[in-house]
Amino acid sequence: MRFFKQLLLFTALSLFAGNISALDLDIRIFSEFKIKKFSLTAISGKYLLLNDDTQVLEIYKNNPIEISIKNDSVAVHKNNQIVGIFEEIYLQKAGLVNALKINTDVKNASERIYDDELVVRVVNKELVLINRVELEHYIAGVVQSEIFGSSEDIDFFKIQAIIARTYAITNMMKHSEQGFHLCDGVHCQSYKRRCNHSNIMMATSQTFCDVVVDAQGMLISAAFHSNSGGQTANSEDVWVIETPYLKSVVDTFSFNMRNSKWERKIRKAEWISYFVENYPDVKQLPDYENKILNITQENRARYVLGSVPTKYIRQHFGLKSTIFNSRPEGDFVVLNGKGYGHGVGLSQEGAIKMIKLGYQYEDVIKFYYTDVSVIKYTDIVKF
Numbered sequence: 001m002r003f004f005k006q007l008l009l010f011t012a013l014s015l016f017a018g019n020i021s022a023l024d025l026d027i028r029i030f031s032e033f034k035i036k037k038f039s040l041t042a043i044s045g046k047y048l049l050l051n052d053d054t055q056v057l058e059i060y061k062n063n064p065i066e067i068s069i070k071n072d073s074v075a076v077h078k079n080n081q082i083v084g085i086f087e088e089i090y091l092q093k094a095g096l097v098n099a100l101k102i103n104t105d106v107k108n109a110s111e112r113i114y115d116d117e118l119v120v121r122v123v124n125k126e127l128v129l130i131n132r133v134e135l136e137h138y139i140a141g142v143v144q145s146e147i148f149g150s151s152e153d154i155d156f157f158k159i160q161a162i163i164a165r166t167y168a169i170t171n172m173m174k175h176s177e178q179g180f181h182l183c184d185g186v187h188c189q190s191y192k193r194r195c196n197h198s199n200i201m202m203a204t205s206q207t208f209c210d211v212v213v214d215a216q217g218m219l220i221s222a223a224f225h226s227n228s229g230g231q232t233a234n235s236e237d238v239w240v241i242e243t244p245y246l247k248s249v250v251d252t253f254s255f256n257m258r259n260s261k262w263e264r265k266i267r268k269a270e271w272i273s274y275f276v277e278n279y280p281d282v283k284q285l286p287d288y289e290n291k292i293l294n295i296t297q298e299n300r301a302r303y304v305l306g307s308v309p310t311k312y313i314r315q316h317f318g319l320k321s322t323i324f325n326s327r328p329e330g331d332f333v334v335l336n337g338k339g340y341g342h343g344v345g346l347s348q349e350g351a352i353k354m355i356k357l358g359y360q361y362e363d364v365i366k367f368y369y370t371d372v373s374v375i376k377y378t379d380i381v382k383f
């Protein structure tokens with residue numbers, strides 16, 4: 001499977017033989033919305049609107065065009081005049097620094113700015129917008145889209161950039177059957193804009209081409225979560241598959257952060273019935289109701305009460321993490337938990353703490369991922 005993945009990567013990158021720094025990705029943007037109509041203008045540089053390699057129009061700054069669906073094709077209007085109806089259009093960059101602004105009528109996503117180029121086609125009576133973007137512009141956009149306000153530290157952004165780049169290159173065939181590399185949602189990586197944050201831009205360029213590989217030199221699946229609660233999880237405890245670099249580590253860096261602890265109250269009857277209905281073996285335990293109400297975990301546990309996977313308890317009750325102790329209180333059971341997220345790989349809040357304490361970004365990566373190295377991806381791809 002791994003070999004297959006790497007082979008696909010090799011094939012994909014081979015397509016871009018030549019200047020590796022110009023590696024472009026096709027990212028479907030506005031992927032969670034049904035777009036029927038939008039307007040577009042250059043805010044920097046200049047664009048050529050092409051159809052089948054033929055130039056239809058030049059687009060300058062603040063010079064908007066309207067794009068809509070007409071009989072399963074892409075209709076382009078300018079100044080309320082029809083420019084043409086096409087199967088696909090390609091906005092090719094033709095200036096030094098090129099960015100375009102897209103205005104849609106969808107709520108919460110009315111206006112967005114992207115670097116580089118755009119391809120538009122119609123699929124299933126919807127406009128599919130694909131941002132053809134330089135890898136490093138995309139990485140900076142992902143880091144800014146996923147920023148969660150806890151750190152402005154450039155070294156923390158470097159970690160995020162390296163993880164985002166590793167993910168992008170490993171998964172660039174994820175949507176190949178749909179004609180693009182990655183989508184802009186959490187299914188792939190959140191990517192909602194061009195980056196305009198100077199520290200993120202600097203962190204991205206200072207880690208140019210950097211990715212994380214395992215002991216065999218293979219790109220890793222750089223899993224991360226918000227807070228480990230003091231101990232990260234083994235990948236096999238959460239996702240069945242054992243991965244040598246996703247091993248549980250004791251992580252005191254995740255203590256005393258925003259998501260270090262949580263509490264939840266659940267009705268006793270609901271709590272008990274979950275266990276007895278789904279795991280009949282639990283009823284064989286002496287004094288089982290009492291045991292269900294008083295669950296304790298010394299360390300991060302894969303199972304409690306002998307056979308109940310903590311990941312399913314978390315999933316069923318929507319808990320922040322699988323690390324918790326429970327105690328009865330009146331008609332309720334009170335859960336006191338630690339951490340936030342699946343717990344596999346890097347703890348974002350732990351990483352922020354490590355950077356604050358003076359650790360280097362590579363040390364942080366090597367702490368959370370076992371036996372890995374940071375290398376340039378250009379070193380593992382042959383042309």
Ligand SMILES: [Zn+2]
Pocket residue numbers: 174175182183184185187188189
């Ligand atoms: Zn996706």
